[in-house]
Amino acid sequence: xxxxxxxxxxxxxxxxxxxxxxxxxxxxxxxxxxxxxxxxxxxxxxxxxxxxxxxxxxxxxxxxxxxxxxxxxxxx
Numbered sequence: 863x864x865x866x867x868x869x870x871x872x873x874x875x876x877x878x879x880x881x882x883x884x885x886x887x888x889x890x891x892x893x894x895x896x897x898x899x900x901x902x903x904x905x906x907x908x909x910x911x912x913x914x915x916x917x918x919x920x921x922x923x924x925x926x927x928x929x930x931x932x933x934x935x936x937x938x
Contacts, residue, residue, distance in 0.1 A: 863911040
């Protein structure tokens with residue numbers, strides 16, 4: 863799995879998940895529930911990971927959707 867996005871923005875996470883799901887790109891969101899432990903202060907960002915083989919497709923999809931600036935540098 864490769865990390866493509868790291869953010870505290872819950873709305874952005876939801877939008878990216880919808881895009882990836884719509885394109886049948888398998889993904890996982892890590893640290894989604896950490897806000898319970900950290901007191902919801904937004905200190906711990908959520909991370910979206912995709913399968914290695916689908917990283918290129920995922921990056922292109924998010925770039926085409928105008929979210930390229932949210933992508934982590936290549937290599938995670």
